[in-house]
Amino acid sequence: MGSAFAVAHTGWVESSGPFGGIHLFLLGLTAVLGVAVVWGLRRIRGTRAETLTLQLAGWTLLGASIFYSVWYNLPERFILAESLPxxxxxxxxxxxxxxxxxxxxWAVAIVYFWGLTLNLQAMLTPHHTMLDHASVVTVLYWALHMAVLLAALGLLWGSGHRVDWRGFTLAYGAALAWAAxxxxxxxxxxxxxxFVNEPPPGTSLIDLLGPWPIYVFWLVILVGTVWALMTWPWVRGGRSRNPDGGREGRTPSQTQKTPGA
Incomplete structure (x- = not known):
């Protein structure tokens, strides 16, 4: 009986660990939802339904984020090293x-660059506690990270928003400023x-970049390079595809295609 329990427990841990069954299911679910979000927003692009859908999603995300911050900072749950937002x-x-x-x-630009890299990294290499048991923190962790990634995909490839070097500069500068x-x-x-003072617990990309503070230097270079490459498809050919700062955040010409569309 004891050996059977040990085998079952080991199987659960392996299934729930990084890139185990549970993790792969969550990543697969995110991919499916991403396709659905992009498809759905393209169907209603330019209509009032699109505006209402995005605003409803935004207010829902805001409410969930506030709830998460408040809940995690209640006296009985507060942990100085983890609870502060x-x-x-x-x-x-x-x-x-x-x-x-x-x-x-500016908000769309930050969502694009941060959401498809920093946020995605947290989903690909989460701490094992975000996979090995169900709790309010675990559920909200995955729901909120998935929501941010879906928002980035939806805003750019669904609703047709654009980024350019101005957006790159702002997002990169904001990331450096927050680190400072x-x-x-x-x-x-x-x-x-x-994770600017020491590497995060568990496995992550930072493990490949050396000890602190060397990995911080390499992160600055790596992030800048990756984000520049993420900007290039939107501005290739010498034409800026970034909006002029208006509310809609789209290019003057709605006929320009999204990269990969």
């Missing part, structure tokens, strides 16, 4: 809500928000 993903959730509600170019804020905050509190 200071991670990039915490900040990104609120910016994503703004992007969905207002569709301002977190470094002294972490030092003062003894925390590691944003």
């Amino acid at each position: 200071l991670h990039y993903s915490d900040l990104l959730r609120y910016i994503t809500a703004i992007a969905l509600i207002t569709r301002r170019w 804020v977190l470094l002294p905050v972490n030092s003062a509190l003894g925390t590691n928000y944003g």
Whole structure:
């Protein structure tokens, strides 16, 4: 009986660990939802239904993000090293809500660059506690990270929003500025928000970049390079595809196609 329980327990851990059955299911579900979101938004692009859909999604995300922040900071659950909404993903959730509600170019740009890299990295290499048991924190962790990724896909490939070098500069500058804020905050509190003071627990891309502070330097270079490559398809041919700052966040010509469309 004991050996049977041990085998069953081992199978559950393997299934629920990184790239185990549960993790792959969540990633697959995200991919399916991503296709559905892009398809659905393309069907209603340019209509009032699109505006209402995005705004409803934005207000829902904002409400869920506020609930998560408040719930995680209640006295009985508060953990100084984890509860404060200071991670990039915490900040990104609120910016994503703004992007969905207002569709301002700066918010869309941050959602695109941060959402498809920093947010995606958190989904690909989550801490094992986000996979090995179900809890309010686990459910909200995955729901909110998935929502941000779906918003990035929907806004760019569904609703037809664009980014350019101005958006790249703003998103990259904001990421560096937030890191500059977190470094002294972490030092003062003894925390590691944003993982800028030491590598995150568990396996991640940072493990390949050396010890602190060397990995911080390489992250600055790597992120800048990847984001520049993410910008190029939108501006190739010498034509800027970024909106002029208007509410809709689209190019003057609605006939321009989204890369990969």
